[in-house]
Amino acid sequence: MASIQLENVSVSFPVYNAATRSIKNRIIQSATGGQIRSDSTSQRISVVQALQDINLKLEDGDRLGLIGHNGAGKTTLLRVLGGIYEPNSGRVSVAGRTVPLFDISLGMDQESTGYENIILRGLFLGLTRREMKARMDEIADFTELGDFLDLPIRTYSAGMQMRLAFAVSTSVVPDILLLDEGIGAGDAAFLHKARERLARFTEKVSIIVLSSHSDELVRNMCSKAILMEHGQVVHAGPTEAVLERYKAMRGF
Known part of the structure; x- marks a missing residue:
């Protein structure tokens, strides 16, 4: 438990x-x-x-x-x-197993492609390469990024990177979900889709901290x-x- x-x-x-x-x-x-105080060992800290x-x-x-x-x-x-x-x-x-839905671009590499970052983000979340490959098609479809997934994510807009990171992070239901309401996922149509996915996702989670x-x-x-x-x-x-x-x- x-x-x-x-x-x-x-x-x-x-x-x-x-x-x-x-x-x-x-x-x-x-x-x-945060409370600010002086370090007793140095007046410069x-x-x-x-x-x-x-x-x-x-x-x-x-x-x-x-x-x-x-x-x-x-x-x-x-x-x-x-x-x-x-x-x-x-x-x-x-x-x-804990999934953080904040700072969700952590574990992603700007020089790697979208597909490569699906694997990298999954590994960062504690999944295996085999588990991520099994989820690859579903994640790619959810992002709606199409051929952009073959490009380095440094070519993506912020919204596109958020879509990718969100899709990977919600591809497996964790035991513990850490959630920040500030998460965004792009345009209005995709945001509606993301909220529906998140609602289904949270129903199955054991512990949520929001x-x-x-x-x-x-x-x-x-x-x-x-x-x-x-x-x-x-x-x-x-x-x-x-x-x-x-x-x-x-x-x-």
């Missing part, structure tokens, strides 16, 4: 050659989620504390919404769950939620209760 457990997870990033006490940094700190002491436990059937303003730590948390970021401290335990600014989307998709502020969880519980807390914080 799929499961996620985080124990006292913290993530920080050093920022070199920054004036740690500048007016600019004070403005950044007040406007974004600032440290952005992106996550601090995150504890989280999810099991089969859980649908979790991540709520908070830009920079609150939602994307960093998704990247930790996806294995993209290693925490500086704490423990992360994830059981089950980062979103849309109250409606979180309400419809998630049974529980956490509210993040400055890289910390400030409230957790049933979705509606967390959304109400967020509204109160925003003064609505």
Whole structure:
């Protein structure tokens, strides 16, 4: 069975050659989620504390919404769950095949063809070459890219690359789906097609973690939620209760 457990997870990033006490940094700190502090070993290094002491436990059937303003730590948390970021401290335990539907062009090579990138992206997601070859025709048909699949993807528009990456990422149902509402897939007709595919896809997933600014989307998709502020969880519980807390914080 799929499961996620985080124990006292913290993530920080050093920022070199920054004036740690500048007016600019004070403005950044007040406007974004990461807390900025000086490294005690050097006045030329600032440290952005992106996550601090995150504890989280999810099991089969859980649908979790991540709520908070830009920079609150939602994307960093998704990247930790996806294995993209290693925490500086704490423990992360994830059981089950995980597919991240954010930064979905990761694992793709600009100089390789569309067909070659189907294989590469699949390998990045933990599938075998044989599994990807078996899915090749279905993925190619879904992209609607035709002969462009024989060309290097550096010749693609951003929308075309997104189509390709989306088609590969949703070609196999994972145990755990990490989702960012900001994902796009090109023109309106294809976007409708992508949403239908994603709806069928999410019905079969064991655990979903969704980062979103849309109250409606979180309400419809998630049974529980956490509210993040400055890289910390400030409230957790049933979705509606967390959304109400967020509204109160925003003064609505």
